[in-house]
Amino acid sequence: MSGQAARRGPTGPLRWVREVALGVRMSVSGGRDSWVRLALIATAVGAAVALLLGAASTPTLMDARAERDEARSYDQTQSIPEPSADTLLVGYADSDYFERGIVGRVLVPEGPRAPAPPGVDEVPGPGEMVVSPALKRLLESPEHRLLRERLDYRIVGTVDPEGLLGPHEPAYYAGADKSELSPAMSMVTRIDDFGAERRESEPSPAILLLVLVGASVALLPLGVFVAAALRFGSDKRDRRIAALRLLGADRWTAGRIACGEAVIGALAGIAAGVALFLPLREVVSPMRPGGIDVFAADIVPHPVLAVVVCFGVVALAVGVTLVSTARAATDPLGVTRRAARPRRRLWWRAALTAAGAALLAPMATAGDEFAGGSESLQAAAGLVLLLLGAGALTPWLFQVVVSRARRGGVAWLLAVRRLRADGAAETRAVTGVAVAVAGVIALQSLFAGVAERFDNPEPMNPGMPPYTARVNAQDPSAAEGTAERLRSVPQVRDVRTVVEYQRVEGPDGSLAMRVGGCDALRQYARIGTCSDGDVFVGEDGAAPAAPAAPGDRLRVLGTGEAASWTLPGSTRAVPLSETARQDPANAVVGVLATPGAVAEAGLPGSVVRASFDVAPATPRAVEEVRTAVRELGPTATVTANTMPGNVQVIDSLRGLLTALVAASLGVIGLGLLISTVEQLREGRQALALLAASGVRGRTLAASVLYQSAIPLAAGLLVAAAMGTVLGGLLLRMLDYPVEFDPVAIAVTAGAAAAVVLGVTLLSLPALARLVRPDNLRAE
Amino acid sequence: MNTHDTAAGAAPEGELLAARGLAKSFGPTTALHNASFDIDPGEMVAVMGASGSGKTTLLHCLGGMLHPDRGRIHYRGRDLTALSESQRSGLRREEFGFLFQSGGLVPELSCLENTALPLRLNGVRRKSAHRSAEEWLERLGVDGTAHQRPGEVSGGEYQRIGLARALITEPAILFADEPTGAVDSLNEEKVMRLLVDAARRSSTAVVLVTHEARVAAYADREVTVRDGRTRDLVQGGAE
Amino acid sequence: MSFAHTVLGLLENGPAHGYDLKRVYDQHFGQDRPLHYGQVYAALARLLKKGLIEVAGTEQGDGPERKRYAITDSGVTDLHTWLGTPEAPQQYLQSTLYTKVVLALLAGRPAADVLEVQRSAHLKSMRELTRRKTEGDLAEHLICDHALFHLEADLRWLELTAARLDELATEVNR
16 A cells, blocks of 8 residues: 555664664553563562672772772882981781781881871871771770780771771781881881882682682573573563564564563663662671672772673673564464474584583693683683583473473372473573582582692691791890790790891802701701801702802891801801702801801891791690780791691682672572562463362472472483583693582582472462462453 | 356456465464465455364465465465565555454553554554554544553453554455454454444455354355365355 | 234233234334234234233224224233243254255265255355344344344254264265
8 A cells, every 4th residue: 555655654773762662661561460570570680780790899899909908018129218207117017816817017107207008197106006997896805815915005096998908807007116126127118108019919720710610600690590580471472572473563673672671671670780789788898798808888890890791681681582582573373372382402502511511621631730811711611601501401301301201190290291381481490500500519529629739738848847936136135035935835845046137248149147056057957066156058959159158258237237257267068958948938048157156246136037836736825926926026927837828718719609609599599489489470370270170289389399390300410410520620620630529519409409499388378379269360 | 246266376357365275284284275265355255164174374374474385375466475574574564454363462552552553563653653543442432441451351342452453554454363252242243343344444355264154244255164275155056 | 923922912001903003013023024904803803802802992983993902901911921931942853954965965966065055045144134234223133133143053053064974974875
């Protein structure tokens, strides 16, 4: 008809906008049901978005922490400024207290304009300190008397958040007398301002891999879950799309209208996510899930990532919609007739999995260790593909199981038939669980392997005694006092002290010198026979000659006046001990002298280094030693001779990932509950019909339970298989022995099963309400 | 009354829609075997047959919703089976109207919006589409339901709204599949009279699929589908 | 249907002349064939004899004498009984059509054609009735509907028989 053409409206984008708007209109104007559906989608997507926004805050969070860390650091490598009215002496005075690291600095202003550290208004005077709120709480509680004794300063103020990495960080700045600190002391320097660039240390490959796996495991199920949530009520939508197609909407118009519907759900979800995120971050800070110590104000999504999350959700909505409405759009008659769905195909699901395995396999079989860099990208891609493969295989396996199911009771029959007829919604919900569980199992295997290596740290230096105290001393004779003070602490054994001069200028360059008794010197070199008055020069096997020879004149620098001393003729060259050669801190080849040999030289003070053992090494005894040592000077420290750092990193990583995975599973559980109720709502007429024809409520409940349990079983089966394979591959990538922990796998699967079954139980009240006869009435 | 030959051959001149030798199978089931059909402009033809005889499949093929496995369908001289899916969509949107047994109204939209939907799919502005929808609802005596949802109106009203929606584009052909299947005798009559009346007034041809003789009796003639084959009624006996 | 009862029913509205009765009857029921006076008077005579009506008065006019008839109490009772008695559903146990079909089968003629021709005739008639009813008033409408429903019942029988022709053929030719 000629009139038709004239009536045609605009084409192109404007028309598209209208079509999308029509979709939006349809999704919100279906009365109560539509709003319920939209609310369900918004809740589910919102929970996921809130979590994703949290994850997207990690970079900003790390940046903020790093920024504050840099702001309160100072550069020790730069040349030391001349003392002036602007300068400040800073001594490093960190301390450990029962696994807690306390950040501490001792400050001596050298003039009225001396800088104050960030978060501190005024440099505290001698005998005073400002503390962080967390440390203040510690010091105030009576059970931490030992710490109070150690930090024996008057509290005159608090460190503001800008000077802290997190609200729970224990930190203090103490003031000291000018006589107590000198820039010549070890770990003491003079600065005219705070702030220094710190170089990030490269994470170890194992930890990088853990982070990669962890992030995939925690976040991927959320993606799968969001995709599932966006399809709540999709049966009805399919029928709507089919109706539009029959009216003559072409495939793309129908698609755009469907997208309009999905996008409104996604947008509502994003809005809900933001609304949820804001109060949630206030909760994270005081609750410290997984031991994360962050300021709520630091939890700000990275702008790019936030945009990625939002666009990702919308893009996912559009993608999922186009894929899921493809059938309704191409075969509208099939949908209106509710014809059987096409069989699920195995090939692309298997291909996805195989592609993932193919990406990981070369790294697992190669001899060298996982190296990070471009390999991390490949590893991440492989991981994601394998996990998605687990999600994709679940519906297929589920279909195989259902189509093979043999007869059982009425409840079983009802469930199997219902699932065979459709089951798409049930499997969709379980797919997220399968992905999460597969990831968690892989993560557990990896953790088990990595933790085994890190949890049993060997002594860093086998020959060395387990503890070392370092005390800045004004006088070489302080070595005696240090030894005495240590010996007075119960359980302390085997105390040996040396005075260490790290800056000794000889004719051929700088070297180190250590003064101590024969016993103490034996730690550094095989000196053979020794008596007071002997002098030795350490000789590295690799170096051809000793750095100093008898008769060399040495200039010894320390705290106070530098002294000159000539190596006596009796000086012997001795080979370094095995432990000294291995310890990079002792690698400076140097002079070893007994006190008698230098008694006349008038050497300046320097660092007293005391090595000792604590037996039995109870935590309490170690803390008492630390407190005792701190009496000897504000910068005196005790270190344990064990591998530092990694245990803590692994622990905090484990805590963080456990929290994330738990949150993820929680969100999925919530989504499952929503989707179960949603399905019950969709099938209420059939349920009410069954109830009306005399099927017992118990039978119906059992059938609902089966309907969740059967897909779940398929999902867990796939997840267990996939998770172990993935875990094995990851361990191989690190060249760790491949071992599995069946108990942990069972516990994980059990937890997931508990979530699903718990959800079903929670949905039973809804079932009871839905089978009331008034639901017999058609909509 | 026209006498139509059902033998295969070119579609006669002047016919609006003509189909020859249609066949369509769904998997192992043959729904149409060798079906033919003709309709003139403004004519009203009833397609009768028992359930499962293939009459709905014939309607879907004629309406361009299904692509037949074999056979040709000519609409105003254009071969429907040679058109692309989007061209057929366009034809459905602009020149065909559809009325289904279950109405096919979108439950989420108000009756007014449902009625205006085909126009809006054609890109007509909301305002003028709604104005035209209001007119049609009034003409069919259901203007009171404009702001209700399809779920809230009676069966007879539902079908009249469906009719308004089917006719709002003033289609050349209206395809009605058991339009009175879900309503009682009284409403059946109302719907049929309105349908006939409206179709006559806008000289819309009507393909009326039904298994009820009383409904078919509103048509100008009948085509019977049996086992996927069509046969025009023998015009013997009474004539 | 008893014609006398119809007359009796018309008289319940009030006394009337024979001529009035014919006119009212034609108005409501006489679409196809108008009544003859003779039928009216025969019925009135029968009713008078049974005492169901009585002569309420006589008017002398130009023509023949005109009697006014009125219903009696026993007439009212009789009418009441008649209206309350259901009509026996008619049972078409022997129909011409069935005979035709069987004869065709016995003779080896195409019985399906017999049915098809009848179907066509029925449908044609239904179309005409439908046209009549859409053009006529409510009374016309209801009467056409009555006929339409009956024709539809016949049609159903025709369709069912067509579907069972093979079965019937084996039975008849056994």
